[in-house]
Amino acid sequence: MPKLRGEAFWRETLRSAHYVVAPMVDQSELAWRLLSRRHGAQLCYTPMLHAQVFLRDANYRRENLYGEACPEDRPLIVQFCANDPEVFVQAALLAQDYCDAIDLNLGCPQMIAKRGHYGAFLQEEWDLLQRMILLANEKLSVPITCKIRVFPDIDKTVKYAQMLERAGCQLLTVHGRTKEQKGPLAGVASWEHIQAVRKAVNIPVFANGNIQCLSDVEECIRKTGVHGVMSAEGNLHNPALFEGRNPLVWEMAEEYLEIVQKYPCPLSYVRAHLFKLWHHTLQVYQQLREELAKVKTLEGIVDVNRELKLRCQEEMANQKEGEKPKEGLPFFHWICQPYIRPGVKERCKENGAGEAENGVRGKRTLEEEEDGNSELLSKNKQKKKLRNPNKSFDPSLKPKYAKCDQCGNPKGTKCVFNMCRGCCKKRAFKETADCPGHGLLFKTKYEKSLSWQHSQRGIQSTELSRRGEAEVVESVVLKEAGDS
Template identity: 70%
Template sequence: MAKFQGFEFWRKTLKEARYAVAPMVDQSELAWRLLSRRHGAQLCYTPMLHAQVFVRDANYRRENLYNEVCEEDRPLITQFCANDPEVFLQAALLAQDYCDAIDLNLGCPQMIAKRGHYGVFLQDEWELLEKMVSLANERLSVPITCKIRVFKEIEKTVRYAQMLEKAGCQLLTVHGRTKDQKGAMTGIASWEHIKAVRQAVNIPVFANGNIQHLGDVERCIQETGVQGVMSAEGNLHNPALFEGRSPPVWEMAEEYLEVVKRYPPCTLSYVRAHLFKLWHHTLQIHQDLREELAKVKTLEGLADVSKQLRLRCQVQTGNGTRGLSSHQGSEVKKKKTVCQKRALEDCDGTADTLSKNKQKKRSRNPNKNFCPDQKPKYIKCEQCGNPKGNKCVFNLCRGCCKKKAYKEVADCPSHGLRFKTKAEKRKAEEKEQVEKEQVEKEQVEKEQVEKEQVAISTTEMERRSSTPQPLHDSRRELQEQSKHQPLL
């Protein structure tokens, strides 16, 4: 049967899903997806999976997808990060029977994505992306989708989206932030970019960015005209976001822990991270339980800390303090003024303006400079744009240097690459081995010749001893005997 495409895929396979839980590394696992579906989510994505690891490691496949097959967890889209068309295709073929579509991550802006050269750091390589998407669209039995970030220019973003649509993308999720909008520079997502993309393509579009309440969802759909809205941070703080509720945080925490127990195994670090998000505002007040939550090593221990937090919140509620829901915790935060956001760090790097992490670094190295304006400017790699090695013989980053050194059989001491040295050493060892084998061969031949000569000598002596003596020799012997006989 031919696979569904575009709006037909959205209507029949995704059942016109409007509310989607974003693919989040180590945070959109099965238990969290099921919890979100209970509270209004209509579509979920797996965490971002690494295509190359997924292909080569059977344990990785089993732990991240195969053992999470659940009838309640549909529709489901599996997301991969990749930068090689063949590897991406192989991973997708291994995953297609366990989900409803395959998504290519073109939006991750983190440093790990920069080092691995995937996610948003592929957004300028249109030829490569076109090949990846088109190959997957031709060979897979399920649709291919993409999640992207925008360029600063709306026109370029529109052309980018149209290129992916032409290559075979059947659903496009647009995160309305640029590659540089992350961390302290996150800022507000541009719904204007998303609206322009929606008007320019003929496939379903999902919007991502600025979604913290159900009101944001409805307003986004109305302003941009998209088919659905995706939430990440808002969902982590309040899994009931798509229900339009802000239940007491302990309700969500206890329900999540109950789902985790019903659908094991679940990595403990995932559970801990979710509890930190759910209890975020409360933990700013109860610092002792924050430290305990970070230390406990069992699921029971995590549940016990969550229970203590619930009891403390209920005591505060009884004393007239509002119950702490996922969003209502901000009210307590304002009253207690325990965790006010610190000011932006100044160039002088005083202790009051530095984060705790940087204060620790300052204590270890008092001369360390934290001012962005005074940090050294790194020279870019000539091929990929990453910082190049300071003493690299090719003026490249380590990844590009390794490829070039391998291809040209060269050395780069700066990056610890010794391809030429190893090749020469291997050649010398091979030459030494050949010479050794030649000497051994000559020795064997010499011994063989000596054995043959000895055998010939032995044979000759045996032949002579067995041959009768000549007649004249017998007469000479008789004459000699007669000389010594006495006269009669």
């Protein structure tokens, strides 16, 4: 059967999905996907998987995709992060029989993506992305899709999307924020960018960003003209978002815990989901928040959930007529509702001015620390400073590493190819060359192998000649014996 493309792929394989659950690391696991599908989601993505790890680790494959088959969990798109065309395609080949499409993550803005050189930190490397998508489009039996973040400039974003389409991308998800917009700096996603991309390409487009309730979904589709809308954080706080409902938190929590009993997942995933669902209530009952953080078993989590339910029901019973929600919430804290991230100024107020006066910061991004934009030291660095007063955290004094010509990772200082060990090994193997700097001796071993084979042939020919001489002598002796 030929591979469906573009609109046909969206209509037939994805069943014209409008409501989409985003790929979320450690959060969009099977149990959560099933809960979301029961409450209106029409398409789900797996959590982002590392192509390199997926390729080499059978346990990782089994835990994240090859587990118990579930017919309810379709259509499904598997998302990978990768920066090597061959690795990406080999991992995708192992996954393609378990999903309806393979997605390349080009939107992750986190520091781990910067260090690993994937996600949104590939958005300037158009040649590499073209090679990855072209190869995947050629080798895979399922379509290839991409999830991107925008550039500040709309025209550049449009050209970026068109390049991905030409390379073979069959569906594009556009998160309307730049890679710098995250955490307290997230701000508002630009639907203007998404609308421009939708008009410029001929493949289906999903929008991502600013989705907190069903009315946001409908408004986004109306304003941008996209085929579907993807939700991440909105879905985590209210799995019934796509139904247009705001159910009681414990209803969603209990249903999720029942699914987890049937389709187990790591306890850390379950705990994280309950922290999201009960977010507003846990601000009220701090002791139960601590208990949820410390509990070590699924049964313990169920007990904490039951206690939270009882506390809320008791509060509802004692509620006065006409009483309104506190803390500026649209609903009472026991009802599923959006969580609005505080801005930078609000976050500073939460952390308290006293911390800044003492030279200690509250929460702040790792990028600030790494890029040297902050004048203050974190608590962890202050402890290191106490242990070693001479230690300096001045970013200008950090050693500067030369980058690999191929992938951008630090290169070996003595590498003959000016590459990191991984890239050097591939090239040395391909060219049958040596790299003493990395201890790779493909050429030397090959020459030794040839020498050994040559010596073996010499030994064999000597043995054959000796055997021939012996046979001649033996025949002469037998002939003489016969004559006598």
